[in-house]
Amino acid sequence: MSETSPIQIAPGETGEPRGGVISYLMVEGARKAAAFYENAFGAKEVASYPEDEQGRTMYLHLYINGGSVMMSDPYPEYGQPAAKPAGVTLTLCVDDVDFWWNRASKAEGMEIVMPLEKMFWGDRYGQLRDPFGFEWAIVGK
Template sequence: MSEAQTIADHQETPKVLGGVVPYLMVSGASKAAEFYTEAFGAEEVFRQPEDESGRTMHIHLYLHGGSLMLCDAYPEYGQSLQGHAGYTLTLSVEDVDGWWARAVGAGMQVKLPLERMFWGERYGQVQDPFGVTWAIVGK
């Protein structure tokens, strides 16, 4: 990420894509952005600089036609890290085998193997190293 792409340089922020935009607070947002680039082919389009502790308050990724936002926890400002539970981020894709292989190859842990489901599509769940569950679904 070049310095020309940070708010500190007063550049315009990238367009937010998609309807509902997940904003994930993780431990290690910079590492998560790198991981999602490898696992899902995400493109980093914006990043706030890291502080002296290596935390960042905002990273914007484009992932499969939508936006995904990331940040680190800032407990000193009332933003403490919580466990990731009660939701699944779902990627509906054409090449389900390719997406699955890339995600697992990058280090995602299989929670539910990819298989044909009763509704006719192939579906599986993986968990990333940051505790987020992802579903990959397609024909």
Template sequence: MDTTAQASETKAPSPVLGGIVPYLQVDGAIKAAELYQKALGASLEDFHPVDEKGRTMHVHLYINGGSVMLNDPYPDYGHPYEAPAGFTVLLPVVDIDMWWKRAINAGMTVVMDLQVMFWGDRYGQLRDPFGVMWSMNEPVKS
């Protein structure tokens, strides 16, 4: 990803997809975007160029048919880093084994192994190197 490139002024912004859009503050938004491309098949839709400290105020990704936004902390503007806590980003997927393996191979760690849950779906949880918890879910075919 060329982080020195200027945001395109000729390209219309990509539409925001999904009924609710997670906007995640991570310490290293550009690096997180690169990881999500490898781990979750994300496509980079837009980003603001990084500043002299290597931070960006906005990254827009598409993951599995929905939008995810990222930004770095800006403590000098009243937005200090806060470690992710108390939430999990759920990815309902088809072919969970492929998604799971790709995420682990890209650097995510297993928190809860894939298993058939009491509600009948295969489900597992992963944490990325930025501290964000991701879960994957796929209905079990009968």
């Protein structure tokens, strides 16, 4: 990035992507979603592009549980219309499943899709749906 880049990096961070596969979510109200993920999952915003005159964000980068999640608002004028999330579950593999489940499931607007239970493969697993329509699985011991 050049010194004239409008991307804003959080103090003390590089804003570098983390993880082998990175989710890039398109969500109406990306800033609102980032605040929700901070509350539900301990997300930390590490980089973002300033909002446009319509209050939309074209780039917002979070760290959640050591990995990257990126997002933007829809931009229909550039072929990126709003769409209901479907066919994807974001999975958090964690050491302390009770801590992560309790924090996330108590976040206002979070819906339990599948209660946290011991699964046949030995881990505990549950699914939640956030107020933006994304499904999240939490799995661990």
